[in-house]
Amino acid sequence: MYETEYVPPTVTVDGVIFQIIDGVLYVALIKRSAEPFKDSWALPGGYNAAGETTLEALERIVKRKAGISIKKQTKFAEQLFTFDTVARDPRGHAVSVTYMACGLDISPQNSSEQTQFFPVDNLPKLAYDHKDIITYAHERLISKLSYTNVVYSLLPEKFTMTALQTAYEAVFQRELDKRNFRKKFAQLDLIKETDEMFKEGAHRPARLYTFKQNTLQTLVRSFD
Amino acid sequence: MYETEYVPPTVTVDGVIFQIIDGVLYVALIKRSAEPFKDSWALPGGYNAAGETTLEALERIVKRKAGISIKKQTKFAEQLFTFDTVARDPRGHAVSVTYMACGLDISPQNSSEQTQFFPVDNLPKLAYDHKDIITYAHERLISKLSYTNVVYSLLPEKFTMTALQTAYEAVFQRELDKRNFRKKFAQLDLIKETDEMFKEGAHRPARLYTFKQNTLQTLVRSFD
DNA sequence: GCAAAAGTGTTTGGGATACACCCATGC
DNA sequence: GCATGGGTGTATCCCAAACACTTTTGC
Known part of the structure; x- marks a missing residue:
């Protein structure tokens, strides 16, 4: 009817x-x-x-x-x-x-x-x-960075720890402590070392890492 | 076109x-x-x-x-x-x-x-x-109970601590520790005591509580 | 007095936070 | 040798988790 x-x-x-x-x-x-x-x-x-x-x-x-x-x-x-x-x-x-x-x-x-x-x-x-809509999307992205591995989608296949931290800081719009960030990420078991180093400028080269999985996964322990 | x-x-x-x-x-x-x-x-x-x-x-x-x-x-x-x-x-x-x-x-x-x-x-x-769709909704509800005060929508205006805990257990589908649950909820500052007690059956009466706010709020510290 | 649910504290371990110095490289 | 970013460890605090007994009531 x-x-x-x-x-x-x-x-x-x-x-x-x-x-x-x-x-x-x-x-x-x-x-x-x-x-x-x-x-x-x-x-x-x-x-x-x-x-x-x-x-x-x-x-x-x-x-x-x-x-x-x-x-x-x-x-x-x-x-x-x-x-x-x-x-x-x-x-x-x-x-x-x-x-x-x-x-x-x-x-x-x-x-x-x-x-x-x-x-x-x-x-x-x-x-x-x-x-x-953009505000809503940004909040969702912040949230997803906290409890998933979605940061992989913002980075190249091989990346330095500094680039990884910078991605988090860009989304969160605040600075993070370098030592705590690396410690936390090491626990999460999401990335692995490569043999390669990234050389740029007049300073120590940085090790390159890759994600173990390039598909969305929920973290056991949430980040931040 | x-x-x-x-x-x-x-x-x-x-x-x-x-x-x-x-x-x-x-x-x-x-x-x-x-x-x-x-x-x-x-x-x-x-x-x-x-x-x-x-x-x-x-x-x-x-x-x-x-x-x-x-x-x-x-x-x-x-x-x-x-x-x-x-x-x-x-x-x-x-x-x-x-x-x-x-x-x-x-x-x-x-x-x-x-x-x-x-x-x-x-x-x-x-x-x-x-x-x-129901599975998706249930997951969302579990998640929302963890980081918001949405449990108010599943309870009457006045309720016992046991009823509150039971609501969480019904949604989470697992048992929670009574002392830890009450301690955690006390910290969250979401509910207040009333003067009233709930008497039922042959056991000690339970105090009734109310929510301070009956609108959705995000918790400072997430639950569980 | 006994059954049944209400109510209450302490200990322990782990993760979050805060914080400062040495290393490797290019120029 | 100096400027630049890369890389690393420790102490503290707070929260989460585990765990058992006393209280109040009706019958």
């Missing part, structure tokens, strides 16, 4: 794409070329069509608009929350399924919109409720 | 409604009266129309089908996750926004479908992927 007269809301997807550059956490934004919010910065996102999953829609839209392939250029993606209180589109009710993704050395290729990475603590004025 | 030919997927909502009865965690299920999955047990849920939020849709549907008002008969509700991989409806692609809610003394009133509470560790065979 109700079902026959049913008209669904619009479904959209939006992605918060993180990467660390020079010890600072950045998020990808596009400059909107159309109304509403023309010329404002916004998260890459758009309409979900029937027949594609929300993640497939996100891949398609972010590739086209921001020139970034979630699948190929990030190492981790996760659904965040579905926002349904904001009318994204003046034409009617929309629900937005949001995701976050993490990678490194992400550079946009062939984007339809102007795309740029901004530091999370220095964002421009944003369209819609996108500021809230 | 793309937008003009856009056809959205169907949007549905499903609710996992928890309550504790005699020290056991129960979840509300309805018996489906129509295809697909006719005569199977399932979570209460249905179609979201344009113009209503997902929570409004859930209230409307759960009230009608299961005879439970989320708003009036539960003390806490939270969005869980949006499942988009399962075709709920053979007619086409659907995304399901899921919620959990917690209350006590919930009894269905004027439901259109047969409604019954089942222990989470003894569920019948369920329609769709509803088993996965």
Whole structure:
């Protein structure tokens, strides 16, 4: 009875794409070329069509608009929350399924919109409720760094202990004690030494490490 | 261009409604009266129309089908996750926004479908992927009991320390040490004594307590 | 007095925190 | 030799976990 007269809301997807550059956490934004919010910065996102999953829609839209392939250029993606209180589109009710993704050395290729990475603590004025979505994503990322090994998605395959600590500091936005950090990480048994060293500048070379697993795992003891 | 030919997927909502009865965690299920999955047990849920939020849709549907008002008969509700991989409806692609809610003394009133509470560790065979949704909700509830005061939503206004501990044990599905539990809870500063005692049976009466706040709060130090 | 649940402290081990100096390299 | 970041150990404190007996009531 109700079902026959049913008209669904619009479904959209939006992605918060993180990467660390020079010890600072950045998020990808596009400059909107159309109304509403023309010329404002916004998260890459758009309409979900029937027949594609929300993640497939996100891949398609972010590739086209921001020139970034979630699948190929990030190492981790996760659904965040579905926002349904904001009318994204003046034409009617929309629900937005949001995701976050993490990678490194992400550079946009062939984007339809102007795309740029901004530091999370220095964002421009944003369209819609996108500021809230980024805040939510950042909190989730902080939380996930604490109880999972997700930091692997922000680092190259081989990395120094300093780079690892810097990744934590960039996300947490506070400094950590070097000795305690290394002690704690040693206990967690997530990484292993390689034979290689990283030489750079006029100082002692640093040992390179790799993660034992490059898939998401929950830690036995949570971090911080 | 793309937008003009856009056809959205169907949007549905499903609710996992928890309550504790005699020290056991129960979840509300309805018996489906129509295809697909006719005569199977399932979570209460249905179609979201344009113009209503997902929570409004859930209230409307759960009230009608299961005879439970989320708003009036539960003390806490939270969005869980949006499942988009399962075709709920053979007619086409659907995304399901899921919620959990917690209350006590919930009894269905004027439901259109047969409604019954089942222990989470003894569920019948369920329609769709509803088993996965309940597992997800239970994990979320365990987690939230650990770092928030959400246990208030599973208890009456005045309760004994034993009832409080029983609520944790019902959700965690393991026993806790009485002295450590009370010591830990005392530190958390969430509850206060009342003048009243609860008398029952041939044993010493128990003091009744109340929560200082009946809204969700994050704990300074997480529990367990 | 006895059954049944309420209520109460101490000990121990481990992890978190705080903190400072030597090492290897390039120039 | 000096500037630069890499790498390492110890002492303290607090929290978590383990553990058993007394109290109050109804019958």
